[in-house]
Amino acid sequence: MRRFLFSLIVRPLVLLVLGMNARHYERLPQEGPCVIVANHNSHLDTLVLMSLFRGKSFDQVRPVAASDYFLKNKFLAWFSTKVMNIIPIERKMTRDIKGLFAPMVDALDDGGIIIVFPEGSRGEAEKLSRYKSGVYYLMRERPDVPIVPVFLHGLGKALPKGSFFFIPIIVDIFIGNPFKFEEDKRAFMDALNTRMDELQQEGHFKEW
Amino acid sequence: MNLGIFSDDLMYVFVGIVAVLVIATIVTAVLKRRKPSDALHEVDLRIRSWWVMFIIFAIAIVLHSTISLIFMALLCFLALKEYFSLIPFNRAHRLVLFWAYLAIPIQFLFIYFEQYGMFIIFIPVYMFLLIPIQAIFVGDTKNFLQSIASVQWGMMLMVFGLSHLAFSLVLPGKENGLIGAGLVLYLVVLTQANDVAQFLWGKMLGKKKIVPKVSPNKTWAGFVGGLLTTTVLAVILAPLLTPFSILASIISGLYIALMGFIGDVNISALKRDLAIKDTSSIIPGHGGILDRVDSLTYTAPLFLHFTRFFYF
Numbered sequence: 001m002r003r004f005l006f007s008l009i010v011r012p013l014v015l016l017v018l019g020m021n022a023r024h025y026e027r028l029p030q031e032g033p034c035v036i037v038a039n040h041n042s043h044l045d046t047l048v049l050m051s052l053f054r055g056k057s058f059d060q061v062r063p064v065a066a067s068d069y070f071l072k073n074k075f076l077a078w079f080s081t082k083v084m085n086i087i088p089i090e091r092k093m094t095r096d097i098k099g100l101f102a103p104m105v106d107a108l109d110d111g112g113i114i115i116v117f118p119e120g121s122r123g124e125a126e127k128l129s130r131y132k133s134g135v136y137y138l139m140r141e142r143p144d145v146p147i148v149p150v151f152l153h154g155l156g157k158a159l160p161k162g163s164f165f166f167i168p169i170i171v172d173i174f175i176g177n178p179f180k181f182e183e184d185k186r187a188f189m190d191a192l193n194t195r196m197d198e199l200q201q202e203g204h205f206k207e208w
Numbered sequence: 209m210n211l212g213i214f215s216d217d218l219m220y221v222f223v224g225i226v227a228v229l230v231i232a233t234i235v236t237a238v239l240k241r242r243k244p245s246d247a248l249h250e251v252d253l254r255i256r257s258w259w260v261m262f263i264i265f266a267i268a269i270v271l272h273s274t275i276s277l278i279f280m281a282l283l284c285f286l287a288l289k290e291y292f293s294l295i296p297f298n299r300a301h302r303l304v305l306f307w308a309y310l311a312i313p314i315q316f317l318f319i320y321f322e323q324y325g326m327f328i329i330f331i332p333v334y335m336f337l338l339i340p341i342q343a344i345f346v347g348d349t350k351n352f353l354q355s356i357a358s359v360q361w362g363m364m365l366m367v368f369g370l371s372h373l374a375f376s377l378v379l380p381g382k383e384n385g386l387i388g389a390g391l392v393l394y395l396v397v398l399t400q401a402n403d404v405a406q407f408l409w410g411k412m413l414g415k416k417k418i419v420p421k422v423s424p425n426k427t428w429a430g431f432v433g434g435l436l437t438t439t440v441l442a443v444i445l446a447p448l449l450t451p452f453s454i455l456a457s458i459i460s461g462l463y464i465a466l467m468g469f470i471g472d473v474n475i476s477a478l479k480r481d482l483a484i485k486d487t488s489s490i491i492p493g494h495g496g497i498l499d500r501v502d503s504l505t506y507t508a509p510l511f512l513h514f515t516r517f518f519y520f
Binding site: 019021154157160163165167168169170204 | 285286289290292293297299302303305306309483484488489490
């Protein structure tokens with residue numbers, strides 16, 4: 001049902017008014033558990049990433065999203081939970097790290113494909129901000145789960161933070177090779193940053 | 209219904225296209241079985257995409273004239289979207305692109321209501337002069353000229369140029385049925401055949417390059433071979449699809465081949481400037497929509513005005 005709704009409402013819109021140009025599509029995992037790490041420029045990021053998955057693997061996709069924003073009104077809450085199937089999390093600082101990550105860990109144990117944006121909020125459009133270490137603490141809970149870095153380009157032009165005007169632009173998607181958690185936090189975050197930078201450099205994008 | 213125009217003449221042309229595609233498919237399959245290679249795989253992909261494009265185009269042309277218009281508006285939109293996704297741009301001028309997209313539905317409304325005067329000046333006069341206002345009011349003058357000029361060039365090629373395909377459909381005389389759809393078919397078949405013929409002649413005989421810095425694959429042999437092939441085809445197809453005399457069909461063949469070539473290398477130059485190979489990956493084996501309609505951005509407006517001046 002969810003797959004049907006998504007294919008009916010979201011996918012045609014994404015393909016027609018945006019359009020996707022995915023490089024290394026074969027690297028995209030076809031089943032969970034797995035964590036997709038992507039940069040965050042626009043609300044549309046999640047919809048585009050979800051459109052990459054077809055068939056069975058789509059049912060396993062669960063984007064992680066802030067509950068204060070995505071559950072704030074009835075329609076958004078319906079769309080977020082029924083169509084997007086988000087894992088809502090609190091954006092507040094907390095001591096209870098295990099409790100904060102519990103829903104994501106549960107989803108991974110169910111074989112979910114989890115989408116996270118470790119930049120936290122949508123950054124300044126098309127600029128990579130440094131990744132927050134939340135993803136390190138998440139992966140520490142399930143160190144054997146593969147992490148797939150994905151770099152998105154174009155959505156910061158299409159619908160950047162703070163703009164109401166949508167502009168059709170083709171999204172370039174660069175899918176990286178999967179890698180695993182490592183104990184040393186510094187080394188892990190550096191590895192993540194390097195991988196994302198490499199994906200970004202594949203594109204030779206002009207200044208915008 | 210447009211189906212009424214589906215005369216015997218149009219039927220012959222469609223059958224001819226199908227025959228060419230069938231032969232191409234069989235030849236590639238045989239060659240592939242004998243000696244598979246990457247190049248052949250590429251050709252195979254291209255021919256498959258030709259089938260898909262032909263079927264979509266044939267349906268769009270034959271079914272209903274309003275459907276044809278919507279299809280062509282969509283084509284303009286996809287081409288413009290690819291172009292806008294490629295060009296460098298000052299972020300502050302983002303909304304200029306928004307207004308540029310809006311030009312498409314307006315342009316097609318003028319076509320729908322057969323307002324030739326507005327159709328012909330809307331983009332080069334109104335859009336070109338009004339669109340800078342957005343950037344001026346934003347107030348950021350950094351790369352102002354670049355933003356405005358690249359949006360205008362994009363609208364000229366993808367909206368003004370390609371929408372001429374649609375205007376052929378509503379030319380006066382369409383009551384006779386055939387003329388509009390026939391002209392579109394004539395133009396599109398000749399333009400695409402010219403691309404293919406140039407490619408094939410160039411592969412077989414090509415040595416001396418025409419514009420090596422812009423497009424290293426274009427050779428004199430390919431160009432002349434394309435020119436002759438297209439002209440022969442133009443003479444053969446003219447009585448089926450157009451009101452042209454022999455002389456007019458020879459001239460239009462030469463004209464389409466020459467202008468198609470220029471439209472093609474024009475997009476090549478643009479891609480080389482931006483250091484990209486294909487404009488997107490939407491059509492397997494061909495690249496983007498822009499890679500396929502590059503020649504049409506020139507031939508559509510130039511051929512329509514040629515026809516209109518002498519025949520309507």
